[in-house]
Amino acid sequence: MYDYLVVGSGLYGAIFAHEAKAHGKSVLVIDKRPNIAGNIYTENIEGINVHKYGAHIFHTNNKKVWNYITQFAEFNRFTNSPVANYKGELYSLPFNMYTFNKMWGVVTPEEAAAKIEEQRKEITGEPKNLEEQAISLVGRDIYEKLIKGYTEKQWGRDCKDLPAFIIKRLPVRLTFDNNYFNALYQGIPIGGYTKMIANLLDGIEVRLNTDYLENKAALDALADKVVYTGPIDAYFDYKLGTLEYRSVRFENELLDKPSFQGNAAVNYTDRETPWTRIIEHKWFEFGKDENGNDLPKTIISREYSSEWKPGDEPYYPVNDAKNGALYAEYKKLAEAEPKVIFGGRLGEYKYYDMDQVIAAVLDRCEAELA
Numbered sequence: 001m002y003d004y005l006v007v008g009s010g011l012y013g014a015i016f017a018h019e020a021k022a023h024g025k026s027v028l029v030i031d032k033r034p035n036i037a038g039n040i041y042t043e044n045i046e047g048i049n050v051h052k053y054g055a056h057i058f059h060t061n062n063k064k065v066w067n068y069i070t071q072f073a074e075f076n077r078f079t080n081s082p083v084a085n086y087k088g089e090l091y092s093l094p095f096n097m098y099t100f101n102k103m104w105g106v107v108t109p110e111e112a113a114a115k116i117e118e119q120r121k122e123i124t125g126e127p128k129n130l131e132e133q134a135i136s137l138v139g140r141d142i143y144e145k146l147i148k149g150y151t152e153k154q155w156g157r158d159c160k161d162l163p164a165f166i167i168k169r170l171p172v173r174l175t176f177d178n179n180y181f182n183a184l185y186q187g188i189p190i191g192g193y194t195k196m197i198a199n200l201l202d203g204i205e206v207r208l209n210t211d212y213l214e215n216k217a218a219l220d221a222l223a224d225k226v227v228y229t230g231p232i233d234a235y236f237d238y239k240l241g242t243l244e245y246r247s248v249r250f251e252n253e254l255l256d257k258p259s260f261q262g263n264a265a266v267n268y269t270d271r272e273t274p275w276t277r278i279i280e281h282k283w284f285e286f287g288k289d290e291n292g293n294d295l296p297k298t299i300i301s302r303e304y305s306s307e308w309k310p311g312d313e314p315y316y317p318v319n320d321a322k323n324g325a326l327y328a329e330y331k332k333l334a335e336a337e338p339k340v341i342f343g344g345r346l347g348e349y350k351y352y353d354m355d356q357v358i359a360a361v362l363d364r365c366e367a368e369l370a
Protein backbone atom coordinates (compact mmCIF):
# COMPACT_ATOMS: atom_id res chain seq x y z
CA MET A 1 0.00 0.00 0.00
CA TYR A 2 1.41 3.39 -1.01
CA ASP A 3 0.68 6.65 0.77
CA TYR A 4 0.19 8.41 -2.58
CA LEU A 5 -0.65 7.39 -6.10
CA VAL A 6 0.42 10.25 -8.38
CA VAL A 7 -1.37 10.27 -11.74
CA GLY A 8 0.82 12.08 -14.25
CA SER A 9 4.60 12.46 -14.38
CA GLY A 10 4.59 16.08 -15.59
CA LEU A 11 6.05 18.92 -13.58
CA TYR A 12 3.23 18.93 -11.02
CA GLY A 13 3.19 15.18 -10.45
CA ALA A 14 6.99 14.83 -10.37
CA ILE A 15 7.42 17.60 -7.79
CA PHE A 16 4.62 16.27 -5.61
CA ALA A 17 6.15 12.79 -5.75
CA HIS A 18 9.62 14.12 -4.93
CA GLU A 19 8.37 16.10 -1.94
CA ALA A 20 6.23 13.23 -0.67
CA LYS A 21 9.23 10.91 -0.76
CA ALA A 22 11.37 13.54 0.96
CA HIS A 23 8.76 13.61 3.73
CA GLY A 24 9.08 9.86 4.21
CA LYS A 25 5.94 8.90 2.28
CA SER A 26 5.71 6.01 -0.16
CA VAL A 27 4.73 7.02 -3.69
CA LEU A 28 3.79 5.36 -6.96
CA VAL A 29 3.75 7.54 -10.10
CA ILE A 30 1.85 6.44 -13.18
CA ASP A 31 1.51 7.98 -16.61
CA LYS A 32 -0.51 6.90 -19.60
CA ARG A 33 2.22 8.07 -21.97
CA PRO A 34 5.27 5.92 -22.78
CA ASN A 35 7.54 8.60 -21.25
CA ILE A 36 7.85 10.79 -18.19
CA ALA A 37 7.75 14.62 -18.10
CA GLY A 38 4.27 15.37 -19.48
CA ASN A 39 4.20 18.37 -21.77
CA ILE A 40 7.73 19.45 -21.00
CA TYR A 41 9.04 16.18 -22.43
CA THR A 42 12.16 16.65 -24.52
CA GLU A 43 13.55 13.88 -26.72
CA ASN A 44 17.15 13.79 -27.79
CA ILE A 45 17.35 13.33 -31.56
CA GLU A 46 20.68 13.72 -33.38
CA GLY A 47 22.08 15.34 -30.22
CA ILE A 48 19.28 17.96 -30.15
CA ASN A 49 16.79 18.15 -27.28
CA VAL A 50 13.50 18.44 -29.16
CA HIS A 51 10.59 19.98 -27.22
CA LYS A 52 7.97 17.48 -28.32
CA TYR A 53 4.88 19.25 -27.00
CA GLY A 54 5.85 22.76 -27.97
CA ALA A 55 8.76 25.04 -27.14
CA HIS A 56 9.23 25.59 -23.42
CA ILE A 57 11.27 28.46 -22.05
CA PHE A 58 11.60 28.67 -18.31
CA HIS A 59 11.22 32.18 -16.88
CA THR A 60 10.30 33.44 -13.45
CA ASN A 61 10.53 36.33 -11.03
CA ASN A 62 9.94 33.98 -8.12
CA LYS A 63 13.21 33.37 -6.30
CA LYS A 64 11.81 30.51 -4.23
CA VAL A 65 10.75 28.71 -7.41
CA TRP A 66 14.11 29.37 -9.07
CA ASN A 67 16.07 28.12 -6.06
CA TYR A 68 13.90 25.03 -5.94
CA ILE A 69 14.03 23.97 -9.57
CA THR A 70 17.74 24.63 -10.01
CA GLN A 71 18.39 21.80 -7.55
CA PHE A 72 17.34 19.42 -10.29
CA ALA A 73 18.91 20.99 -13.37
CA GLU A 74 21.54 23.49 -14.27
CA PHE A 75 20.00 26.16 -16.50
CA ASN A 76 21.77 27.78 -19.43
CA ARG A 77 21.66 31.49 -20.26
CA PHE A 78 19.07 31.19 -23.07
CA THR A 79 17.12 34.42 -23.57
CA ASN A 80 13.99 34.38 -25.65
CA SER A 81 14.39 36.87 -28.51
CA PRO A 82 11.96 35.91 -31.24
CA VAL A 83 12.17 37.31 -34.75
CA ALA A 84 9.20 38.20 -36.94
CA ASN A 85 9.30 37.31 -40.62
CA TYR A 86 6.86 39.38 -42.66
CA LYS A 87 7.14 38.32 -46.30
CA GLY A 88 10.91 38.07 -45.98
CA GLU A 89 11.37 41.27 -43.95
CA LEU A 90 12.79 40.44 -40.51
CA TYR A 91 11.85 42.41 -37.39
CA SER A 92 12.94 42.14 -33.76
CA LEU A 93 10.37 41.18 -31.14
CA PRO A 94 9.00 42.30 -28.77
CA PHE A 95 8.49 45.71 -30.41
CA ASN A 96 11.57 47.78 -29.59
CA MET A 97 13.98 50.27 -31.12
CA TYR A 98 15.41 47.67 -33.52
CA THR A 99 11.86 47.02 -34.76
CA PHE A 100 11.07 50.73 -35.17
CA ASN A 101 14.36 51.46 -36.91
CA LYS A 102 13.69 48.70 -39.44
CA MET A 103 10.04 49.74 -39.88
CA TRP A 104 10.51 53.51 -40.27
CA GLY A 105 14.23 54.30 -40.25
CA VAL A 106 13.82 56.20 -36.97
CA VAL A 107 16.91 56.40 -34.80
CA THR A 108 15.96 57.93 -31.46
CA PRO A 109 13.29 56.95 -28.93
CA GLU A 110 11.63 60.37 -29.42
CA GLU A 111 11.31 59.78 -33.15
CA ALA A 112 9.86 56.31 -32.58
CA ALA A 113 7.36 57.56 -30.00
CA ALA A 114 6.28 60.38 -32.32
CA LYS A 115 5.73 57.95 -35.20
CA ILE A 116 3.59 55.65 -33.06
CA GLU A 117 1.62 58.61 -31.68
CA GLU A 118 0.95 59.93 -35.18
CA GLN A 119 -0.34 56.54 -36.39
CA ARG A 120 -2.47 55.86 -33.31
CA LYS A 121 -4.51 59.00 -34.01
CA GLU A 122 -6.20 57.18 -36.89
CA ILE A 123 -8.60 55.66 -34.38
CA THR A 124 -10.88 58.15 -32.72
CA GLY A 125 -13.41 56.95 -30.18
CA GLU A 126 -13.77 53.53 -28.60
CA PRO A 127 -12.15 50.71 -30.69
CA LYS A 128 -14.91 48.49 -32.09
CA ASN A 129 -12.84 45.39 -32.83
CA LEU A 130 -9.36 43.93 -32.43
CA GLU A 131 -8.05 45.72 -35.52
CA GLU A 132 -9.05 49.14 -34.20
CA GLN A 133 -7.78 48.27 -30.75
CA ALA A 134 -4.33 47.25 -32.07
CA ILE A 135 -4.04 50.36 -34.28
CA SER A 136 -5.07 52.57 -31.35
CA LEU A 137 -2.22 51.05 -29.32
CA VAL A 138 0.69 50.84 -31.81
CA GLY A 139 -0.44 52.34 -35.11
CA ARG A 140 -1.23 50.88 -38.52
CA ASP A 141 2.24 49.87 -39.77
CA ILE A 142 3.06 47.61 -36.85
CA TYR A 143 -0.47 46.27 -36.87
CA GLU A 144 -0.41 45.42 -40.60
CA LYS A 145 3.03 43.79 -40.63
CA LEU A 146 3.44 42.25 -37.21
CA ILE A 147 0.03 41.67 -35.63
CA LYS A 148 -2.72 41.20 -38.20
CA GLY A 149 -1.73 38.00 -40.05
CA TYR A 150 -0.37 36.23 -36.97
CA THR A 151 -3.48 36.97 -34.90
CA GLU A 152 -5.81 35.95 -37.74
CA LYS A 153 -4.01 32.60 -38.11
CA GLN A 154 -4.15 32.03 -34.36
CA TRP A 155 -7.88 32.65 -34.15
CA GLY A 156 -8.89 31.52 -37.63
CA ARG A 157 -10.82 34.79 -38.08
CA ASP A 158 -10.32 38.33 -39.38
CA CYS A 159 -9.14 40.87 -36.82
CA LYS A 160 -12.17 42.98 -37.76
CA ASP A 161 -14.37 40.11 -36.52
CA LEU A 162 -12.50 39.62 -33.24
CA PRO A 163 -13.45 41.52 -30.09
CA ALA A 164 -11.21 44.40 -28.98
CA PHE A 165 -10.71 43.04 -25.46
CA ILE A 166 -8.48 40.16 -26.66
CA ILE A 167 -5.61 42.67 -26.85
CA LYS A 168 -5.50 44.82 -23.75
CA ARG A 169 -1.94 46.06 -24.05
CA LEU A 170 0.86 45.77 -26.56
CA PRO A 171 4.19 46.36 -24.88
CA VAL A 172 6.29 48.91 -26.72
CA ARG A 173 9.90 49.36 -25.69
CA LEU A 174 11.73 52.50 -26.56
CA THR A 175 15.01 50.72 -25.83
CA PHE A 176 17.20 48.22 -27.70
CA ASP A 177 16.00 45.26 -25.65
CA ASN A 178 15.05 42.05 -27.48
CA ASN A 179 14.50 40.00 -24.32
CA TYR A 180 10.91 38.81 -24.63
CA PHE A 181 10.32 38.01 -20.98
CA ASN A 182 10.52 40.56 -18.20
CA ALA A 183 11.85 37.90 -15.87
CA LEU A 184 14.64 37.96 -13.35
CA TYR A 185 15.54 34.34 -14.10
CA GLN A 186 15.35 32.64 -17.48
CA GLY A 187 16.90 29.65 -19.22
CA ILE A 188 16.66 26.10 -20.47
CA PRO A 189 17.74 23.11 -18.38
CA ILE A 190 21.03 21.85 -19.76
CA GLY A 191 20.47 18.34 -21.11
CA GLY A 192 16.72 18.86 -21.53
CA TYR A 193 13.59 18.96 -19.39
CA THR A 194 13.19 15.18 -19.35
CA LYS A 195 16.48 14.84 -17.48
CA MET A 196 15.26 17.42 -14.94
CA ILE A 197 12.07 15.42 -14.34
CA ALA A 198 14.08 12.19 -14.12
CA ASN A 199 16.16 13.83 -11.38
CA LEU A 200 12.98 14.77 -9.50
CA LEU A 201 11.72 11.19 -9.81
CA ASP A 202 15.02 9.60 -8.77
CA GLY A 203 14.33 6.62 -6.51
CA ILE A 204 10.56 6.73 -7.09
CA GLU A 205 8.62 3.88 -8.71
CA VAL A 206 7.13 4.97 -12.05
CA ARG A 207 4.79 2.92 -14.23
CA LEU A 208 4.41 4.19 -17.78
CA ASN A 209 1.74 3.25 -20.35
CA THR A 210 -0.71 3.07 -17.46
CA ASP A 211 -4.00 4.90 -17.83
CA TYR A 212 -5.52 5.67 -14.46
CA LEU A 213 -9.07 6.04 -15.70
CA GLU A 214 -9.00 2.67 -17.44
CA ASN A 215 -7.90 0.87 -14.25
CA LYS A 216 -9.26 3.25 -11.65
CA ALA A 217 -10.62 0.82 -9.06
CA ALA A 218 -7.52 -1.39 -9.07
CA LEU A 219 -5.14 1.59 -8.92
CA ASP A 220 -7.13 3.37 -6.20
CA ALA A 221 -6.81 0.24 -4.10
CA LEU A 222 -3.02 0.67 -4.14
CA ALA A 223 -2.84 3.96 -2.23
CA ASP A 224 -4.40 5.99 0.56
CA LYS A 225 -4.61 9.15 -1.52
CA VAL A 226 -4.48 10.10 -5.18
CA VAL A 227 -2.86 13.15 -6.77
CA TYR A 228 -4.57 13.53 -10.14
CA THR A 229 -3.00 15.79 -12.80
CA GLY A 230 -5.08 14.64 -15.79
CA PRO A 231 -8.11 16.50 -17.19
CA ILE A 232 -10.70 17.14 -14.49
CA ASP A 233 -13.67 16.52 -16.81
CA ALA A 234 -12.24 13.12 -17.85
CA TYR A 235 -11.99 12.14 -14.16
CA PHE A 236 -15.74 12.61 -13.86
CA ASP A 237 -16.37 10.87 -17.17
CA TYR A 238 -17.44 14.17 -18.78
CA LYS A 239 -20.76 13.91 -16.99
CA LEU A 240 -21.34 17.67 -16.94
CA GLY A 241 -19.95 18.20 -20.46
CA THR A 242 -16.55 18.62 -22.10
CA LEU A 243 -14.14 21.44 -21.29
CA GLU A 244 -12.65 22.98 -24.41
CA TYR A 245 -9.03 23.65 -25.31
CA ARG A 246 -7.14 25.59 -27.93
CA SER A 247 -4.87 23.38 -29.92
CA VAL A 248 -1.60 23.54 -31.84
CA ARG A 249 -0.29 21.11 -34.42
CA PHE A 250 3.43 20.54 -34.83
CA GLU A 251 5.21 19.31 -37.95
CA ASN A 252 8.77 18.28 -37.23
CA GLU A 253 11.50 18.03 -39.84
CA LEU A 254 15.11 16.89 -39.57
CA LEU A 255 17.34 18.85 -41.94
CA ASP A 256 20.81 17.85 -43.03
CA LYS A 257 22.32 21.31 -42.48
CA PRO A 258 23.72 23.08 -39.45
CA SER A 259 21.22 25.95 -39.38
CA PHE A 260 17.80 26.71 -40.81
CA GLN A 261 16.96 30.12 -39.36
CA GLY A 262 19.70 30.98 -36.85
CA ASN A 263 17.25 31.55 -34.01
CA ALA A 264 15.05 29.39 -31.76
CA ALA A 265 11.79 31.10 -32.73
CA VAL A 266 10.71 32.89 -35.89
CA ASN A 267 7.09 34.09 -36.10
CA TYR A 268 5.52 34.28 -39.56
CA THR A 269 3.36 37.35 -39.28
CA ASP A 270 1.79 37.37 -42.75
CA ARG A 271 -1.58 35.73 -43.27
CA GLU A 272 -0.58 33.62 -46.31
CA THR A 273 2.13 31.43 -44.69
CA PRO A 274 0.04 28.66 -43.12
CA TRP A 275 2.18 28.15 -40.01
CA THR A 276 2.32 30.68 -37.18
CA ARG A 277 5.94 30.10 -36.28
CA ILE A 278 8.95 27.83 -36.71
CA ILE A 279 10.96 26.59 -33.76
CA GLU A 280 14.53 25.47 -34.38
CA HIS A 281 15.27 23.44 -31.28
CA LYS A 282 19.07 23.40 -31.30
CA TRP A 283 19.24 27.15 -30.56
CA PHE A 284 17.74 26.61 -27.10
CA GLU A 285 21.16 25.14 -26.34
CA PHE A 286 23.21 27.37 -28.69
CA GLY A 287 23.55 24.72 -31.40
CA LYS A 288 25.91 22.58 -29.31
CA ASP A 289 25.71 19.04 -28.01
CA GLU A 290 26.33 18.23 -24.35
CA ASN A 291 30.11 18.23 -24.92
CA GLY A 292 30.07 21.67 -26.49
CA ASN A 293 30.50 20.45 -30.07
CA ASP A 294 28.63 22.09 -32.96
CA LEU A 295 25.77 19.93 -34.17
CA PRO A 296 25.83 19.14 -37.91
CA LYS A 297 22.06 18.74 -38.35
CA THR A 298 19.01 20.64 -37.23
CA ILE A 299 15.38 19.95 -36.34
CA ILE A 300 12.60 22.42 -36.95
CA SER A 301 8.94 22.39 -35.90
CA ARG A 302 6.33 24.29 -37.84
CA GLU A 303 3.43 25.27 -35.61
CA TYR A 304 -0.11 25.52 -36.90
CA SER A 305 -3.11 26.79 -35.01
CA SER A 306 -5.81 24.16 -35.14
CA GLU A 307 -9.33 23.66 -33.89
CA TRP A 308 -9.50 21.34 -30.90
CA LYS A 309 -11.96 18.47 -30.78
CA PRO A 310 -12.50 15.91 -28.02
CA GLY A 311 -9.79 13.26 -28.21
CA ASP A 312 -7.09 15.71 -29.39
CA GLU A 313 -4.15 16.59 -27.13
CA PRO A 314 -5.39 19.32 -24.75
CA TYR A 315 -3.09 22.35 -24.90
CA TYR A 316 -4.45 25.72 -23.77
CA PRO A 317 -7.58 25.94 -21.59
CA VAL A 318 -10.13 28.33 -23.08
CA ASN A 319 -10.52 31.27 -20.78
CA ASP A 320 -14.14 32.22 -21.47
CA ALA A 321 -17.33 32.42 -19.45
CA LYS A 322 -18.80 29.15 -20.73
CA ASN A 323 -15.76 27.03 -19.90
CA GLY A 324 -15.13 28.91 -16.67
CA ALA A 325 -18.64 28.12 -15.47
CA LEU A 326 -18.35 24.46 -16.44
CA TYR A 327 -15.00 24.18 -14.65
CA ALA A 328 -16.57 25.73 -11.52
CA GLU A 329 -19.13 22.90 -11.52
CA TYR A 330 -16.44 20.25 -11.89
CA LYS A 331 -14.47 21.92 -9.11
CA LYS A 332 -17.42 21.41 -6.77
CA LEU A 333 -17.41 17.71 -7.61
CA ALA A 334 -13.65 17.61 -7.04
CA GLU A 335 -14.00 19.19 -3.62
CA ALA A 336 -16.35 16.39 -2.65
CA GLU A 337 -13.58 13.81 -3.24
CA PRO A 338 -11.58 13.96 -0.01
CA LYS A 339 -8.99 11.41 -1.07
CA VAL A 340 -8.09 13.06 -4.35
CA ILE A 341 -5.95 16.14 -4.94
CA PHE A 342 -6.57 17.73 -8.35
CA GLY A 343 -3.54 19.65 -9.56
CA GLY A 344 -1.70 21.09 -12.54
CA ARG A 345 -2.83 22.62 -15.79
CA LEU A 346 -5.38 19.89 -16.61
CA GLY A 347 -6.51 19.05 -13.09
CA GLU A 348 -7.22 22.74 -12.40
CA TYR A 349 -8.11 23.68 -16.00
CA LYS A 350 -5.82 26.66 -15.86
CA TYR A 351 -3.10 28.04 -18.10
CA TYR A 352 -0.09 27.73 -15.90
CA ASP A 353 3.45 28.64 -16.89
CA MET A 354 5.99 26.22 -15.48
CA ASP A 355 7.00 28.52 -12.64
CA GLN A 356 3.35 28.89 -11.62
CA VAL A 357 2.94 25.11 -11.58
CA ILE A 358 5.99 24.82 -9.35
CA ALA A 359 4.69 27.50 -6.97
CA ALA A 360 1.26 25.85 -6.86
CA VAL A 361 2.53 22.34 -6.17
CA LEU A 362 4.98 23.54 -3.52
CA ASP A 363 2.11 25.32 -1.73
CA ARG A 364 0.04 22.19 -1.98
CA CYS A 365 2.89 20.08 -0.61
CA GLU A 366 3.31 22.43 2.34
CA ALA A 367 -0.38 22.08 3.22
CA GLU A 368 -0.53 18.33 2.56
CA LEU A 369 2.78 16.98 3.81
CA ALA A 370 3.60 19.26 6.74
Ligand SMILES: Cc1cc2nc3c(=O)[nH]c(=O)nc-3n(C[C@H](O)[C@H](O)[C@H](O)COP(=O)(O)OP(=O)(O)OC[C@H]3O[C@@H](n4cnc5c(N)ncnc54)[C@H](O)[C@@H]3O)c2cc1C
Nearest residue numbers: 008010011012032038039054056057212230344345353354
Ligand atom coordinates in the same frame (compact mmCIF):
# COMPACT_ATOMS: atom_id res chain seq x y z
C1 LIG B 1 2.29 24.64 -26.36
C2 LIG B 1 2.68 25.03 -24.95
C3 LIG B 1 3.83 25.78 -24.75
C4 LIG B 1 4.19 26.15 -23.45
N1 LIG B 1 5.31 26.92 -23.29
C5 LIG B 1 5.67 27.30 -22.04
C6 LIG B 1 6.83 28.11 -21.84
O1 LIG B 1 7.53 28.50 -22.77
N2 LIG B 1 7.16 28.45 -20.57
C7 LIG B 1 6.41 28.05 -19.48
O2 LIG B 1 6.76 28.39 -18.34
N3 LIG B 1 5.34 27.25 -19.64
C8 LIG B 1 4.95 26.87 -20.89
N4 LIG B 1 3.84 26.07 -21.06
C9 LIG B 1 3.12 25.56 -19.86
C10 LIG B 1 3.69 24.19 -19.36
O3 LIG B 1 3.57 23.24 -20.38
C11 LIG B 1 2.91 23.73 -18.13
O4 LIG B 1 3.04 24.68 -17.10
C12 LIG B 1 3.36 22.38 -17.53
O5 LIG B 1 3.67 21.45 -18.53
C13 LIG B 1 2.24 21.82 -16.68
O6 LIG B 1 2.63 20.64 -16.03
P1 LIG B 1 1.53 19.65 -15.47
O7 LIG B 1 2.25 18.62 -14.68
O8 LIG B 1 0.44 20.41 -14.80
O9 LIG B 1 0.81 19.03 -16.75
P2 LIG B 1 1.33 17.98 -17.89
O10 LIG B 1 2.73 18.26 -18.25
O11 LIG B 1 0.31 18.00 -18.95
O12 LIG B 1 1.28 16.58 -17.14
C14 LIG B 1 0.10 15.82 -17.00
C15 LIG B 1 0.47 14.36 -17.14
O13 LIG B 1 -0.65 13.56 -16.76
C16 LIG B 1 -0.73 12.44 -17.62
N5 LIG B 1 -2.09 11.95 -17.61
C17 LIG B 1 -3.22 12.61 -17.97
N6 LIG B 1 -4.29 11.80 -17.83
C18 LIG B 1 -3.84 10.61 -17.36
C19 LIG B 1 -4.46 9.37 -17.03
N7 LIG B 1 -5.78 9.19 -17.17
N8 LIG B 1 -3.69 8.35 -16.59
C20 LIG B 1 -2.33 8.51 -16.48
N9 LIG B 1 -1.69 9.66 -16.77
C21 LIG B 1 -2.44 10.69 -17.22
C22 LIG B 1 -0.32 13.01 -18.97
O14 LIG B 1 0.10 11.98 -19.84
C23 LIG B 1 0.80 13.97 -18.58
O15 LIG B 1 2.06 13.33 -18.63
C24 LIG B 1 3.42 25.74 -22.34
C25 LIG B 1 2.26 24.99 -22.57
C26 LIG B 1 1.88 24.66 -23.84
C27 LIG B 1 0.61 23.89 -24.05
